[in-house]
Amino acid sequence: MSRVLVVGAGLTGSLCACLLRRKMQSKVQITVWEKCHGAGGRMCTSSSPDDPNCTADLGAHFYAELSSHGILRPLLAPVEGMAMTEEGTRNFVAPKGASSIVKHYLRESGAEVHFCRQVTHVQRKGPGWEVCVEGGQAESFDAVVLTVPVPQILQLRGDVPSLIEGSLRQKLEAVSYSSRYALGLFYKAGTQINVPWAMKYFEGDSCIRFISVDDRKRDMGSPSSGPSLVVHTCVTFGLNHLEMAEGEVKTLIMAELQKILPCLPEPTSVEVRRWRYSQVVNVVDGSLGQITLHLSPLLVCGGDGFTNSNFDGCIESALKVVEILKSSL
Numbered sequence: 001m002s003r004v005l006v007v008g009a010g011l012t013g014s015l016c017a018c019l020l021r022r023k024m025q026s027k028v029q030i031t032v033w034e035k036c037h038g039a040g041g042r043m044c045t046s047s048s049p050d051d052p053n054c055t056a057d058l059g060a061h062f063y064a065e066l067s068s069h070g071i072l073r074p075l076l077a078p079v080e081g082m083a084m085t086e087e088g089t090r091n092f093v094a095p096k097g098a099s100s101i102v103k104h105y106l107r108e109s110g111a112e113v114h115f116c117r118q119v120t121h122v123q124r125k126g127p128g129w130e131v132c133v134e135g136g137q138a139e140s141f142d143a144v145v146l147t148v149p150v151p152q153i154l155q156l157r158g159d160v161p162s163l164i165e166g167s168l169r170q171k172l173e174a175v176s177y178s179s180r181y182a183l184g185l186f187y188k189a190g191t192q193i194n195v196p197w198a199m200k201y202f203e204g205d206s207c208i209r210f211i212s213v214d215d216r217k218r219d220m221g222s223p224s225s226g227p228s229l230v231v232h233t234c235v236t237f238g239l240n241h242l243e244m245a246e247g248e249v250k251t252l253i254m255a256e257l258q259k260i261l262p263c264l265p266e267p268t269s270v271e272v273r274r275w276r277y278s279q280v281v282n283v284v285d286g287s288l289g290q291i292t293l294h295l296s297p298l299l300v301c302g303g304d305g306f307t308n309s310n311f312d313g314c315i316e317s318a319l320k321v322v323e324i325l326k327s328s329l
């Protein structure tokens with residue numbers, strides 16, 4: 001049985017683990033290491049500190065052209081100002097939050113999942129790879145899949161820098177991401193958010209790009225839990241305030257929100273999330289969903305940086321990564 005490590009418990013990592021299990025059954029032992037304390041990556045769902053059922057999607061919020069296992073359902077709530085994509089495109093929302101999709105695939109994979117493990121080094125040891133995490137712990141694997149954003153691949157040490165040289169380094173360094181902030185505002189049960197929409201895009205505002213009443217968006221309002229609001233900044237604001245202290249950024253966004261929605265009630269808590277790597281602007285040139293850094297033992301990279309920053313892009317990348325794994329293990 002081959003030991004495969006998937007680094008990153010975002011959508012691509014969870015799909016890789018799930019597809020690998022489906023295609024290789026009991027021939028593989030799959031492990032997932034994630035640096036954060038939960039699954040989701042850029043599809044994270046946060047909870048109010050006062051009520052775990054009051055949740056907000058601080059990353060990706062809805063998905064085109066995908067329906068599966070009752071995890072997604074068509075978006076029916078009213079949206080104002082959304083740019084129309086291709087004719088016939090249908091959008092879906094995840095009733096239990098964006099991270100429920102990632103958790104579903106992780107469950108299906110049967111992988112051993114460990115949180116709070118930030119991979120720092122990947123180096124050759126015997127016939128496989130030795131992978132080290134922050135704090136020094138190390139384990140050996142027969143194959144390693146990196147699904148972390150491209151700039152974070154470039155920060156890995158061990159043998160990784162010597163495997164990324166010349167034109168490949170140039171290609172990876174040319175990948176760029178937009179940056180933005182997301183705020184989650186949580187309210188106590190019974191609070192009314194008096195706006196006529198579930199989601200609204202704001203054109204031309206120097207700070208706020210999008211607001212959603214998250215429970216209304218998912219049609220999941222419950223009398224025992226309060227509503228939640230998600231606010232995304234525009235990318236120009238994200239870029240211009242990227243290095244500012246989170247507390248100060250929060251004050252700026254809350255002031256702008258007050259101008260846009262002056263009657264908004266006082267939240268019980270507010271969470272701020274800085275997305276340094278939000279959506280990919282320039283993908284890896286000519287990568288076709290993955291880049292193999294080493295064939296035997298296998299070290300392969302995937303993720304939205306190798307395709308497109310959306311659901312379908314992550315699926316495409318995961319399929320390509322699993323194809324390589326299948327042929328090399």
Ligand SMILES: Cc1cc2nc3c(=O)[nH]c(=O)nc-3n(C[C@H](O)[C@H](O)[C@H](O)COP(=O)(O)OP(=O)(O)OC[C@H]3O[C@@H](n4cnc5c(N)ncnc54)[C@H](O)[C@@H]3O)c2cc1C
Nearest residue numbers: 008010011012035041042060061062118119303304310311
């Ligand atoms: C604000 C926002 C809004 C978006 N809106 C949409 C949308 O509406 N529709 C849509 O389709 N897409 C949207 N996207 C894009 C979508 O979220 C991404 O394309 C997708 O989630 C990328 O998944 P991934 O698994 O490739 O990467 P990630 O989700 O980034 O997963 C990588 C994981 O690796 C972990 N990691 C990083 N470094 C290490 C390390 N050294 N060791 C261990 N773990 C590590 C990270 O913590 C993360 O969990 C949005 C993204 C953002 C941020």
